[in-house]
Amino acid sequence: MSGVEIYPGAAKARMRTLVTGGAGFVGSHLVEHLLDLGDDVVVLDDLSTGSARNLAGVADNPRLEMIHGSILNTKTVSAAMKDCDRVFHLAAAVGVKLIVEQPLRGLRINIHGTENVLTAAIEHQASVLMVSTSEVYGKNTADRLREDSDRILGDPLLSRWTYAGAKGIDEAFAKAYSDQEGLDVSIVRLFNTVGPRQTGRYGMVLPNLVGQALRGQPLTVFGDGQQTRCFSAVEDVVPAMVAIERDPRARGQAYNLGGAREISILDLASEIIRVLDSRSTIELVPYEQAYAPGFEDMRRRVPDNTKAHDLVGYEPHTSLTSTIMRVAADLLSRERLGSDAMPLSGVGAFRGVI
Numbered sequence: 001m002s003g004v005e006i007y008p009g010a011a012k013a014r015m016r017t018l019v020t021g022g023a024g025f026v027g028s029h030l031v032e033h034l035l036d037l038g039d040d041v042v043v044l045d046d047l048s049t050g051s052a053r054n055l056a057g058v059a060d061n062p063r064l065e066m067i068h069g070s071i072l073n074t075k076t077v078s079a080a081m082k083d084c085d086r087v088f089h090l091a092a093a094v095g096v097k098l099i100v101e102q103p104l105r106g107l108r109i110n111i112h113g114t115e116n117v118l119t120a121a122i123e124h125q126a127s128v129l130m131v132s133t134s135e136v137y138g139k140n141t142a143d144r145l146r147e148d149s150d151r152i153l154g155d156p157l158l159s160r161w162t163y164a165g166a167k168g169i170d171e172a173f174a175k176a177y178s179d180q181e182g183l184d185v186s187i188v189r190l191f192n193t194v195g196p197r198q199t200g201r202y203g204m205v206l207p208n209l210v211g212q213a214l215r216g217q218p219l220t221v222f223g224d225g226q227q228t229r230c231f232s233a234v235e236d237v238v239p240a241m242v243a244i245e246r247d248p249r250a251r252g253q254a255y256n257l258g259g260a261r262e263i264s265i266l267d268l269a270s271e272i273i274r275v276l277d278s279r280s281t282i283e284l285v286p287y288e289q290a291y292a293p294g295f296e297d298m299r300r301r302v303p304d305n306t307k308a309h310d311l312v313g314y315e316p317h318t319s320l321t322s323t324i325m326r327v328a329a330d331l332l333s334r335e336r337l338g339s340d341a342m343p344l345s346g347v348g349a350f351r352g353v354i
């Protein structure tokens with residue numbers, strides 16, 4: 001991955017690194033990058049939204065160990081962390097659709113699971129990079145969201161806000177463990193990260209729209225489509241995560257990692273049709289139809305990436321056009337190979353459930 005050159009400091013010493021959620025979209029790219037840097041990597045994943053197939057390209061690497069288990073199991077987490085120098089904590093219940101449909105499961109994984117990871121890190125004296133989300137800013141539509149911007153969240157009884165609530169608690173836990181227990185932990189807040197292997201199954205917009213365009217179906221855009229986002233490419237974000245984890249100045253701090261270009265979802269749909277030369281049309285779908293009555297969305301979400309830029313030189317440079325093309329190629333190859341849900345035996349390297 002290009003980040004090896006971008007952040008040379010990240011490649012210093014050989015590490016043993018645990019990646020929770022390493023079979024997921026972002027996690028699998030991170031695992032590949034860490035192996036490129038020379039780390040020994042342990043993946044802990046329950047394969048609920050991730051897939052062993054995401055790691056098929058590195059499954060034979062002798063420096064990779066894969067454990068099928070849940071962060072909700074304290075013994076499993078502690079066993080996975082044994083002899084690790086650092087932890088990248090990505091395992092989470094993600095995706096608006098999944099969270100709205102199963103709020104209790106999401107709260108348990110995202111709060112109790114994260115605390116299990118943090119306490120095990122203290123036990124094993126490992127440092128932690130915790131992966132949080134721009135969702136913590138909620139409905140704040142500020143021109144550029146800084147890390148200290150206010151959070152504007154809706155009614156806590158609306159399941160839609162439980163993800164933002166839980167990730168906010170996670171950050172507070174991390175900070176408290178850092179301040180009171182001496183845990184070496186830093187936080188990144190990802191903004192709509194996109195790229196190959198992201199699945200549209202749980203409500204992620206870009207792979208959904210690309211899939212519809214490839215099939216020649218109407219691209220379904222929720223609401224009036226004027227809501228805007230800044231998409232960042234996973235290959236820009238992953239090396240920055242590693243560089244932030246290594247920087248002692250990041251301890252107890254949070255960093256935005258987002259894209260540079262603000263685009264409405266309607267314009268995104270048009271761009272996907274253009275780039276893929278698709279014959280699809282665009283269909284506006286009311287939120288109430290897509291989710292539940294009263295569903296709330298953010299009109300705008302624009303990161304201020306200055307803090308990560310000043311710390312490690314983070315600069316998103318991959319174009320949306322190239323990301324759309326790579327996501328399309330990935331979806332087509334998955335379709336050819338069968339499905340996302342390739343059986344574990346198909347990859348073979350996952351150690352049994354512990």
Ligand SMILES: NC(=O)c1ccc[n+]([C@@H]2O[C@H](COP(=O)([O-])OP(=O)(O)OC[C@H]3O[C@@H](n4cnc5c(N)ncnc54)[C@H](O)[C@@H]3O)[C@@H](O)[C@H]2O)c1
Nearest residue numbers: 021023024025026046047048049050070071091092133193
């Ligand atoms: N992709 C984005 O745009 C985005 C944006 C903001 C934050 N994030 C954060 O990045 C991280 C990775 O997200 P992603 O987009 O790669 O999603 P993903 O669903 O592909 O990855 C999450 C992984 O965690 C695993 N997992 C879930 N529950 C688990 C449990 N109880 N025990 C062990 N593993 C479990 C899943 O199987 C999956 O492999 C998450 O923490 C998410 O909150 C992602």
